[in-house]
Amino acid sequence: MSFSFMTRFRAAGLLMGALCTAPSLALAADAPWPVKVVIVTTFENGADTGDKPGELQLWAEREHLSEKIDFPGGVHSILSTPDHSVIAVVTGMSLVNAGTSIMALGTDPRFDLHQAYWLVAGIAGVDPQVASVGSAAWARYVVNDVAQSIDMREAPKDWPYGIYANGAQRPDTLDGTGTDHGALADYPIVFPLNAGLAQWAWRTTRATHLMDTPKMRDFSKGWADYPGARHKPAVILGDSFASDQYWHGIHLNQYARDWVHMFTASHGVFAMSNMEDSAIATAMFRLDRMHRVDYQRLMVLRTASNYTLPPQGQTALQSVTAEYPDEGMPAYEAAWRVGSAVTHTLTGNWARYATHVPTARP
Missing domain, CATH: 3.40.50.1580 (Nucleoside phosphorylase domain)
Structure with a gap:
């Protein structure tokens, strides 16, 4: 029996012993x-x-x-x-x-x-x-709150705030996101x-x-x-x-x-x-x-x-x-x-x- 095989055998034995003696989440699942x-x-x-x-x-x-x-x-x-x-x-x-x-x-x-x-x-x-x-x-x-955002100092002056839905053209609307809100499909809102x-x-x-x-x-x-x-x-x-x-x-x-x-x-x-x-x-x-x-x-x-x-x-x-x-x-x-x-x-x-x-x- 080679040294490497014996090493692996003993390591496996130690591992199995640890699994049997230590608290285990797997055992708790029973x-x-x-x-x-x-x-x-x-x-x-x-x-x-x-x-x-x-x-x-x-x-x-x-x-x-x-x-x-x-x-x-x-x-x-x-x-x-x-x-x-x-x-x-x-x-x-x-x-x-x-x-x-x-x-x-x-x-x-x-x-x-x-x-x-x-x-x-x-x-x-x-x-x-x-x-x-x-x-x-x-x-x-x-x-x-998944959204797009523009700093208010750079946003259009008529915007109430700089946050808007992905795909929309301005805040407080879903216009532009598609009839099925396709632009939002990958983002759980x-x-x-x-x-x-x-x-x-x-x-x-x-x-x-x-x-x-x-x-x-x-x-x-x-x-x-x-x-x-x-x-x-x-x-x-x-x-x-x-x-x-x-x-x-x-x-x-x-x-x-x-x-x-x-x-x-x-x-x-x-x-x-x-x-x-x-x-x-x-x-x-x-x-x-x-x-x-x-x-x-x-x-x-x-x-x-x-x-x-x-x-x-x-x-x-x-x-x-x-x-x-x-x-x-x-x-x-x-x-x-x-x-x-x-x-x-x-x-x-x-x-x-x-x-x-x-x-x-x-």
Whole structure:
């Protein structure tokens, strides 16, 4: 027996021994954990419990997510209830992080996600035309921002902003993209969610008590010209616009309104800005095609930590660098209070909802 053959033989033996003794994702696939609800958050501040919260902490502390599961395909360990029926993932901020984290979880053999409901529970900027800080919005549409752009200093003077659809000749129109929007065919822009499920989630949670502090009311006075900001925090139906740019300002806010309106054929209403939802929706759509998840069980809940344009008397730069009221706590609380009501309803009635997705008519 040659030295090289013996070397390969011994190396193979060592490899097989390692596979038999080390924790293995492949071995876990023999008995995957059936998951009922996946809580999707995008970031956490510091520790998972006991300090200044981010999107994950209230879920970890209040939903008994006491088990920490290594997640090499993501940016943070997965947290789980002891029976693995509810798990929480931190995707990382931005589209590139969010999409890859969801794909990694969706293909992880340790989890059976075929009947799982996916609940995105993240904070966002809110259009003051629609709602006030501390509010929560269930999305019927998630809209992406793939676009062409010209700096406003070089754009035609009659343009409201320098962003327009691929193939179009100016902003706020699909003219020039072809009757079937052929110029846009390679770019996923709009992701309709299960509208019946969103309506059900809204009806289930619309009476949820939300934070409404003196600091929040004082903060919103600068947006008194907008009807949404004058109202108390509420649970609404409103749509998600996702961009890798942390944008802010009157003109870009109008662009977001127009963009969502245009790409949803006038059915959608821009409510919440964020940096993850379209990537999450893309990953879920592809995982559905792979028969790993059910896209119709995806819910997107965004809660308002700040406004998407400046208050009266401030510049956009002053506004975008300002602190969130109550350090963002109203938005974190709203995400848990509203999202947990749906989570508890689903898990508490699992014999029904395991096989029948809840729905409600508009």
